[in-house]
Amino acid sequence: MRKKKSVRTVTALMLSISVAAAMMADIARAAAETNADKGFRWRNGAEVYSKVCSYCHEGQVGPRLFGRELPPEYTRAVVRNGNRAMPPFRTSEIDDESLAKLAEYIQRN
């Protein structure tokens, strides 16, 4: 329970700094037909973790990932292939570069 709280604080932090995506969406109204706006992009591994993985891996659905020094290759493989109850994620959802950052982020934390 204590752990959970600290993660929610991190999530809130990530939300409050997610300016770039929001600004892009803001100008989208004007740019809708010209495709000037490129849409959503991940900024770093922490953002992917908090906006995707944490909902299952901090919430009793999947095992905890932090504090285990999981090898990045392992994390990348599980994310791309899925495993049993773990759904896979496509490059269209989490691009290779962001996945690499995410896997390192998980190993470090």
Added chain:
Amino acid sequence: MSNKYIALPKGISEKTFDSAIGDFRSVLGDAAVLTSAQQLAPYIKTMMPVPDSDHTPSAALMATTVEEIQKIVGICNRYKVPIWTISTGKNLGYGSAAPVERGQVVLDLKRMNRILEVDKDLAYALVEPGVTYKQLYDHIAEHKLGLWLSMPAPSAIAGPVGNTLDRGVGYTPYGEHFLFACGMEVVLANGEVLRTGMGSMPNSNTWQVFKWGYGPYLDGIFTQSNYGIVTKFGFWLMPAPPAFKPFVIQYENEEDIVEIVEIIRPLRISGVIPNAVVIAHALYEAPVKARRSDYVTGPGSIPDAAVRKLAKDHHLGIWNLYAALYGTPEQNEVNWKIVTQAFGKSGKAKILTEREAGDDPAFKYRASLMRGDMTLQEFSLYNWRGGGGSMWFAPVSQARGSETLKQMALTKEILAKYGLDYSGEFIVGMRDMHHIVDVLYDKTDPGQVKAAYQCFDELLTIFSAQGYGTYRVNTAFMDKVAETYGPVQRQVHKTLKKALDPNGILAPGKSGIR
């Protein structure tokens, strides 16, 4: 068998496919055309009890613009290559991101993810297919728009376009999602771009506020169908209410579903309870709190006595009705009186609010869903059996107590024959209830895989024989369900298909339509 590709579309030679892939690459660039086993891995895993090879795609295309999609359908027509469109691609338990038939090319629109417009005053959004609920939620929070989303339980990782196009549901007053859809942009198989409703008129500013337009209403034919590729999607959002009061009402016996539904129906139809309610069986909520192995070992479905013990240990009813009031505190107070009086009469109901149940993990995630907050807690279901096997059995029932009891008993009986548990709930409706049962099994256990397949097949056979149709089904059983709705509807679907997509390039087999 091809060596170069992990699968080929039905009736297409490797040589022809080579040419098509070459053309796709010239439109999208090499990096957006995926063909290797490694690249395609995340499109292959499904939760269905059939070999993943039955649904393995030949390639995936990551398009980001309408123009690219127009060119793609041109190429598909030229080579007769079929494409299977996904938006956020998280149709878990209904086929995931994999195509209905082996060899189809997945058109993955996840990267087409711009939020084009959110109008605070008129409370609507216009988005592209790849937008997730999470992305939209953050956008609304960031701009303090004061609007609530309605989303399915996979909230953060799914999206409004794919969910609504498959006629999915959520848990707020806007929970029957297609009711709140307003205006689509669709790329047709011939490359033309249709904007439905008011969107057809140049310079109209009422596309997202008036659903019907002029003449036959077309939006419906682009849901659960393969008549077009939706590239923009409008829908209504709910203004955040001044007060929100979630509650759970627990009952101790399976037969009590009769009383629950008889009481809830008039409250739903009159709007006293405005949201898409859930009446969840203890076994649907149990995985959030308990482990199956603590209550039952060995094969076979979980015995009733174990379910009763589990419910008691974990403060669950055998039925748990989750609903909420939305309004000013005064409005909610008046409606709360009506609700508590109605459910208080028989003395069987245990009524709990946030005050009593606020820390309960099941109550918490249900309350989040009813206010459109992100949670993936419901995925605990997958820990019940483990091994990642799941199919949603989703028959429609009248909102009549006797009918819901009959459907529950019948489902439970058939599941038990195959050693599977009744993880069921009744959700959404005013006059109907979606009866939603997660047929959970261990996909790593060949015995359970076989049992799950046969069980699901029997559920469909027996239910349709009794006149109960399913509202949605996974890609392994689409033909079977299409069959249950009779030949005339099937023929009309086919006629439309021929007219709109004569080469059959768009998702042939979706909803049994070819």
